[in-house]
Amino acid sequence: MTNSLLFDFTVDKSKKTVYITREFDAELSLVWDAFTKKELLDQWVAPKPMTSKTKYQDFKVGGKRFYAMVSPDGQERWALQEYTSITPKTNFKMYNAFADKDENPEPSGSEWDHTFSEHNGVTTVSIVIYNESLERLERILDGFTQGMKMSLSNLENLLASLSQRS
Amino acid sequence: MDIRRDVFQAIADPTRRAIIALIALQAMTPNALAEHFHTSRQAVSKHIKILSECELVKQEQQGREIYYSLELEKMKEIDIWLEQFRKIWETRFNQLDDLLSTIKKKKK
Numbered sequence: 001m002t003n004s005l006l007f008d009f010t011v012d013k014s015k016k017t018v019y020i021t022r023e024f025d026a027e028l029s030l031v032w033d034a035f036t037k038k039e040l041l042d043q044w045v046a047p048k049p050m051t052s053k054t055k056y057q058d059f060k061v062g063g064k065r066f067y068a069m070v071s072p073d074g075q076e077r078w079a080l081q082e083y084t085s086i087t088p089k090t091n092f093k094m095y096n097a098f099a100d101k102d103e104n105p106e107p108s109g110s111e112w113d114h115t116f117s118e119h120n121g122v123t124t125v126s127i128v129i130y131n132e133s134l135e136r137l138e139r140i141l142d143g144f145t146q147g148m149k150m151s152l153s154n155l156e157n158l159l160a161s162l163s164q165r166s
Numbered sequence: 167m168d169i170r171r172d173v174f175q176a177i178a179d180p181t182r183r184a185i186i187a188l189i190a191l192q193a194m195t196p197n198a199l200a201e202h203f204h205t206s207r208q209a210v211s212k213h214i215k216i217l218s219e220c221e222l223v224k225q226e227q228q229g230r231e232i233y234y235s236l237e238l239e240k241m242k243e244i245d246i247w248l249e250q251f252r253k254i255w256e257t258r259f260n261q262l263d264d265l266l267s268t269i270k271k272k273k274k
Contacts, residue, residue: 007259009252016191018251022259026266034262044265047257 006124020127028118031125032089035114038065046070061086065094066103080105081112091115108132176220181205182213186222186236193226193235 005023012019024031034040038054046052049072057065063083068076078099085093097109113128176182181203188194188202196214200207214234217223222240226233 005263007256009255011248011251020255022255024259024263024266026270030266030269034266040265040269044258044261047254048261 005122016131018127018129018131020129022125022127024123024125025121026123027121028089028116028123031123032116035116035125036092038067041065042067059083059086066099068101076101078103084111089116176217176222179213179216181210182217185210185213185217189223189234189236193233195231195233199234 008021010019036059038057042052046069051070054067065081068078070076080099081094081096083094093113097105099105111130115126117124200210223234
């Protein structure tokens with residue numbers, strides 16, 4: 001059913017940029033809401049078994065969303081997003097930085113650019129993530145894998161078998 | 167006990183992953199690398215040593231400086247790791263698919 005929907009993911013290390021394009025079987029206004037309203041964001045943005053909780057969100061240019069990814073053992077990883085540009089139902093940009101629980105952001109973050117379009121009831125979302133530091137990109141993954149121990153141990157097995165072969 | 171290091175051990179540490187990411191962009195001297203981290207140059211050197219033992223990093227002498235660069239063959243294994251990153255997004259988007267279809271049903 002959803003298998004025919006496009007999913008494109010590329011990383012350009014030299015440009016420190018991740019490109020993601022995905023189609024959704026829903027009208028644009030609904031998908032726009034899912035990306036811009038905290039009630040909906042918190043329901044999908046954290047890959048299970050992690051959960052997302054938004055402390056507050058003010059979706060306007062200069063406004064912020066302060067939220068945490070929570071791992072199954074209760075560890076919170078806070079991040080602060082500031083909306084830098086909003087063109088309703090077309091595009092929004094934000095600056096994302098990890099933060100402590102008191103909203104103090106880390107010095108380097110990433111710029112996110114989301115573009116939305118709809119054709120025949122299918123909505124395409126293109127996301128471009130530019131990371132000021134690649135170290136940060138690594139740590140995003142690190143944070144997620146902490147909550148995904150199972151897939152990490154799968155990876156461990158895979159890499160172990162690969163290194164035996166070499 | 168098998169003391170040979172493997173690629174997973176190399177990427178099990180966040181600092182080493184960051185070093186890998188940095189030298190993937192360009193060959194770098196130990197000093198240039200150390201500037202990217204809050205730890206001492208010695209600590210960075212220790213990580214580079216482990217990466218070398220895992221055959222992920224090779225070194226080249228250019229004049230008086232040593233440059234570290236990535237072993238491209240081993241990069242393939244790191245690409246597998248990057249694949250994990252892609253999977254996170256896949257998981258997220260599948261969750262969003264479910265959410266969207268739930269909302270659509272409610273609307274009817």
